[in-house]
Every structure is written in C-alpha cells, then in structure tokens.
Amino acid sequence: MKYGFVLPWGDARTAADMAQTAERAGWDGLFVWEPVWGVDAWVSLAAAAMVTSRIRLGTMLTPLARLKPWTLAGQTATLDNLSGGRVILSVGLGAVHEGWTAFGEVSDRKARAELLDEGLDILTGLWAGQPFRYEGKHYHVRETSFLPPPPPVQRPRIPIWVVGAWPHAKSMRRALRYDGLIPSVIDPETGARQATATELAEIQRYAADERAQTTPFDFVVEGETPGDDGEAAAAILRPWVEAGATWWIEAMWGSMGQPDGAQAVWRRLEQGPPSPGG
Numbered sequence: 001m002k003y004g005f006v007l008p009w010g011d012a013r014t015a016a017d018m019a020q021t022a023e024r025a026g027w028d029g030l031f032v033w034e035p036v037w038g039v040d041a042w043v044s045l046a047a048a049a050m051v052t053s054r055i056r057l058g059t060m061l062t063p064l065a066r067l068k069p070w071t072l073a074g075q076t077a078t079l080d081n082l083s084g085g086r087v088i089l090s091v092g093l094g095a096v097h098e099g100w101t102a103f104g105e106v107s108d109r110k111a112r113a114e115l116l117d118e119g120l121d122i123l124t125g126l127w128a129g130q131p132f133r134y135e136g137k138h139y140h141v142r143e144t145s146f147l148p149p150p151p152p153v154q155r156p157r158i159p160i161w162v163v164g165a166w167p168h169a170k171s172m173r174r175a176l177r178y179d180g181l182i183p184s185v186i187d188p189e190t191g192a193r194q195a196t197a198t199e200l201a202e203i204q205r206y207a208a209d210e211r212a213q214t215t216p217f218d219f220v221v222e223g224e225t226p227g228d229d230g231e232a233a234a235a236i237l238r239p240w241v242e243a244g245a246t247w248w249i250e251a252m253w254g255s256m257g258q259p260d261g262a263q264a265v266w267r268r269l270e271q272g273p274p275s276p277g278g
Contacts, residue, residue, distance in 0.1 A: 001237070001240075001248055003027055004247060005268075005273075006222065007031070010039070010044075011039050012044040015032055015048045018048075019057070020052060023053070028056060028273070029057070029058060030048055030052075030058075031057075031058050031088075032045060034063065042076075045059075049082050058161075061090035065093055065094060066094060067119070069119040069122040077150065088159050089159070089161070090163075090182060091120070091163070092184075093163070113170075120162075122134050122136075130144065159218070160179050161178070161180035161218060162180070162182065164184065166184065166185050166195055182220045183199065183200055183219065185199060197242070197245075198243070200240070200244060203219070204243060207219075218246045219245045221245045223236065223250075223251065224251065228271065233278070237274055252264065
C-alpha cells in the first residue's frame with residue numbers, strides 16, 4: 001500500500017512547504033482539492049513540484065464536469081513535465097454545494113456525467129497528441145497545429161483515478177477504463193459515502209472480472225490514522241489492505257475551522273505515514 005496526504009486548506013506556499021515536509025517524512029503522495037472558486041490547485045501543485053523530487057502530486061479531486069477539458073489537459077501535461085512525471089489526476093462529478101451553485105454551474109447529475117465522460121475522452125485524446133478531433137453532445141474539437149504543448153512525461157498517460165458509484169454499472173465501467181477507482185456508495189438517506197472495506201472487497205472482485213486491461217489499477221481510500229499509535233493505525237488499515245486497497249489517503253477534513261486545526265495537520269504530516277504492520 002502507498003500513502004498520501006490531502007491538504008484540507010492552505011495556499012500555494014502552504015502546499016509547497018507541506019510537500020517538502022511530506023517528502024521528508026516518507027509519504028508517497030501529496031494531494032490538494034480543486035474548488036470551483038478558491039486557491040488554484042494547479043498553481044499549488046506547481047509550487048510543490050519545484051521543491052520536491054520524489055513525491056507524487058495530484059488532486060482529490062478534480063470536478064471535471066465543470067472544467068474545460070482542453071484547459072485541464074494543458075495544466076496537467078505542463079505539471080507532469082515540470083515534476084518529471086509525478087502527476088496523478090483524480091476526477092469525479094464533484095459535490096454540488098453552495099460553492100458550486102453560487103456560480104451557476106451545471107448541477108444536474110445526468111448532465112454532469114455526460115460532461116465527465118466527454119471530458120475524459122478529450123483529455124486523454126489531447127495528451128496523446130495531434131491530430132485529434134472530437135464530436136460529442138457537449139464538446140466539439142477540431143484538429144489544430146497551433147502551438148501544441150509537449151505531451152505528458154508519463155506513458156501511456158498520466159494516471160487517472162475516477163470515482164465509481166457502487167454498484168451502478170455505468171459509473172463502475174467508467175472508472176474501470178482508467179487507472180484507479182475511488183469507491184463511493186450512494187446512500188438514499190445520507191448521500192454519497194466511501195465504500196466500506198467489505199464493500200471494497202466485493203468491488204475488487206468485480207473489477208478483476210470486468211476490467212479488460214492488464215495495466216496496473218489502484219483502489220484508493222481515505223480516512224484518518226493516529227500518528228503516535230502504530231498499533232491503532234495498523235488496526236484501521238488492516239481491513240483495507242485485506243480488501244485490496246492500494247492507496248491510503250490521510251484526510252483530516254475535520255481540522256478545517258478548528259482552533260488547533262493547522263497545528264494538528266502539520267503534526268500528523270511530520271509523523272509520517274501509517275503502517276499496516278503497526
């Protein structure tokens with residue numbers, strides 16, 4: 001299992017400082033979230049790339065349905081070149097909240113799913129290089145030779161992790177076409193939640209049967225572990241390891257707005273990743 005840390009808050013300078021700390025502490029990845037309006041994720045990750053050499057850099061996650069896929073293709077390819085091939089892109093429909101609806105973004109779930117599918121087609125098509133054209137319901141792209149950027153360093157593409165809503169076949173098929181799954185379950189009463197370890201084990205078996213590609217594929221989960229109690233951290237991780245998770249993302253979302261939240265995040269980051277062995 002690999003271990004990442006997602007920043008719950010902070011500007012680009014904070015991301016750079018935390019990325020340095022994360023790399024020294026032994027984390028495998030540093031992730032930021034991408035708002036509709038707020039601190040720019042790609043500026044933050046570029047700042048992090050300039051002061052690190054090993055740690056993977058990515059988003060948790062990018063709401064591709066409300067972005068121009070050609071803009072994202074350029075941002076990710078630029079960062080992949082800057083970082084020497086260390087980018088991971090996580091995508092999903094995005095959570096519709098006040099920070100989304102305030103700007104009149106598309107909120108209909110079906111429309112966002114269509115935009116996500118077309119956006120992924122365009123993103124991967126542009127990464128592959130010209131000539132590229134696309135005719136979809138929402139997007140239309142013509143071939144162009146006007147100053148195309150260098151392709152990403154990583155081949156065949158920058159790894160893409162996709163939210164998959166279990167057990168919805170269409171959502172799962174989308175995720176299985178790419179490089180990793182962020183497992184979600186839509187609860188009729190509480191809304192979207194992360195799949196449990198038991199559900200992930202079932203998802204992992206489903207993916208083994210349904211996924212046609214033989215390339216590596218990640219199962220990505222998040223949560224919190226204590227940095228000062230190895231046995232307790234191992235007890236949290238063990239069910240996920242047994243279920244087939246390949247990435248654990250330490251996510252201290254509850255620190256936002258807390259009086260000592262910033263200090264708690266820094267302290268946990270400095271303590272380094274947990275270990276399933278205790």
